[in-house]
Amino acid sequence: MVRPIWCVAAGMLALTGCTPSYVSPQVRTGKAASDLIPAPTANQVGEEYVIGPRDTLNISVFNEPEISGQGVPVDAVGNVALPLIGPVHVSGMTTTQVSAQLQQLYDRFYVKPQITVLVTSSVSQRVTVQGDVMEPGVYDFRGTYTLLDAIALAKGESQNAKLREVIIIRQIGGKRMAAAFDLTRIRSGIDPDPAVLGRDVIIVGHSNTKQAWNDLLKAAPLLNVFAQF
Known part of the structure; x- marks a missing residue:
């Protein structure tokens, strides 16, 4: 169900207490949050990075500089344009x-070509970290990352961060989904550390309620105003 921003605001402002929460009641928490955004599985840990559109590659063919390329772009449909092929x-x-595919393709022109492919820039493997962290921004990452890893990329949370209200927003099945996590429980080993995927948005809450509200408002236009939970 799509809800306008004033509905989300009303839901947040209705929450009371000594330390008011600015997380909408519709955002999943606890076990429901972990079910929505689980920790990395054993198979995911150490998995090799998967190339995506708009990434940039270095393609090196041993002793063949004329067909090697630095900064080769992957286009919007996932293709690279290469000499001869x-x-x-x-x-x-x-x-x-x-690398294996290119070796097969270039085998028509060269004897046992040795090809190395490296990802030098990744759009699909970026995470946005906002809110009360030391260095908010958009960060590249490689391989398997978790929520704690992503916050470390932003140089950690500030002294005023509300560690019990850290939100991950993700596109799942064409919908914006949000889940709130408690960093104190994760760091204590009580709750699992959820996996972070490319294009996730992480918002770290603030113990100052006014600042927390302002942070969420700033994020709202980018996040379709928390329209779908």
Whole structure:
């Protein structure tokens, strides 16, 4: 159900107590939050990065500089344009898989080409960290990251951060979904540390309620005003 910003605001302002919460009651918390955004599985840990549209690659062919390339862009549909072989679809593949594919394609022109592929810039593997952290911003990451890892990228939370109200917002099934986590419980090993995915938005709450509200308002236009939970 889509709710306008004044409904979200009313829901937040209705919460009372000594330390008012500015998390909407519709945002999942506790076990429901962990079910929505779980911790990394054993299979995910150490997984190789998967290339996505708008990434940038370095493609090196041993002893063949004329077909090697630095800063090769992956276009919007996931292709790279390469000498002799033209467009090659690489989105959804690891660098190891792309290297093997290019070796097969260039085998028509060269004897046992040795090809190395590296990701130098990634759009699909970026996380936005906002709110009460030392250095809010958009950060690149590689491999498997968790909520604690993402906050560390932003140099950690400030002294005034409300650690019991840290929100992850994610696109799931075409809808914006939000879940709130308690960093004190995660750091104590009570709750699992949820996995962070590319394009997630993380908002760290503030113990000063007015500042927390302002942070959420600033984030709202980017997040479709918390329209779908």
